[in-house]
Amino acid sequence: MLTFYLNSLENTQAIAFELARVLLPGSILWLSGNLGSGKTTFVQGLGKGLGIEGEITSPTFSLIDEHLHGRIPLYHIDLYRLEPEQVQSLHLFSYWQGSDFPLGIVAIEWAERMNHQLPPHLKICLSPLFNQFSDLASKQEESRQIQFIPSENAEHQYQAAIAHLASNFSHFS
Numbered sequence: 001m002l003t004f005y006l007n008s009l010e011n012t013q014a015i016a017f018e019l020a021r022v023l024l025p026g027s028i029l030w031l032s033g034n035l036g037s038g039k040t041t042f043v044q045g046l047g048k049g050l051g052i053e054g055e056i057t058s059p060t061f062s063l064i065d066e067h068l069h070g071r072i073p074l075y076h077i078d079l080y081r082l083e084p085e086q087v088q089s090l091h092l093f094s095y096w097q098g099s100d101f102p103l104g105i106v107a108i109e110w111a112e113r114m115n116h117q118l119p120p121h122l123k124i125c126l127s128p129l130f131n132q133f134s135d136l137a138s139k140q141e142e143s144r145q146i147q148f149i150p151s152e153n154a155e156h157q158y159q160a161a162i163a164h165l166a167s168n169f170s171h172f173s
């Protein structure tokens with residue numbers, strides 16, 4: 001597990017940018033954290049790292065946004081509005097099987113809504129940090145803790161990406 005402490009949205013996006021440069025097609029990212037914690041913001045950074053042009057917005061209503069014009073495809077999924085039974089009808093497995101769609105990076109917000117387990121994946125947990133002793137009130141709003149936790153059986157798959165982040169962003173640890 002890798003943990004960073006960030007004090008701006010630019011830092012969050014810089015980490016996502018760098019992660020996108022080293023992730024392989026077939027990677028599955030579970031973005032975890034409350035509303036407003038920065039999950040979509042993180043995916044915007046991933047998009048930049050993949051060379052995707054144009055704005056990445058929240059797929060809360062579209063459910064799945066397919067960004068196909070970057071270095072590798074980015075499938076951005078938001079399950080917030082769904083019940084677990086509805087998630088099944090989306091056939092999300094087609095995004096990581098590589099048969100119906102070219103393999104890419106699958107980034108899922110609110111994967112908590114799935115009642116079946118995700119295949120081996122990298123969980124990315126975002127949460128606000130409140131520093132009651134700080135007098136920089138405006139900066140506090142931008143403070144986040146971010147953790148990278150490979151699922152069981154995925155330690156090896158994401159080892160290089162996590163090591164890359166750890167060495168590039170040691171000043172955030």
Ligand SMILES: Nc1ncnc2c1ncn2[C@@H]1O[C@H](COP(=O)(O)OP(=O)(O)O)[C@@H](O)[C@H]1O
Nearest residue numbers: 008009012035036037038039040041141142144
């Ligand atoms: N360090 C940070 N990382 C990510 N987002 C931040 C940060 N600081 C402030 N923000 C703001 O928090 C909000 C996060 O919104 P969003 O990414 O849509 O969250 P979520 O997808 O988790 O609901 C945005 O308005 C963003 O500008």
Ligand SMILES: [Mg+2]
Nearest residue numbers: 039040058109
């Ligand atoms: Mg979101």
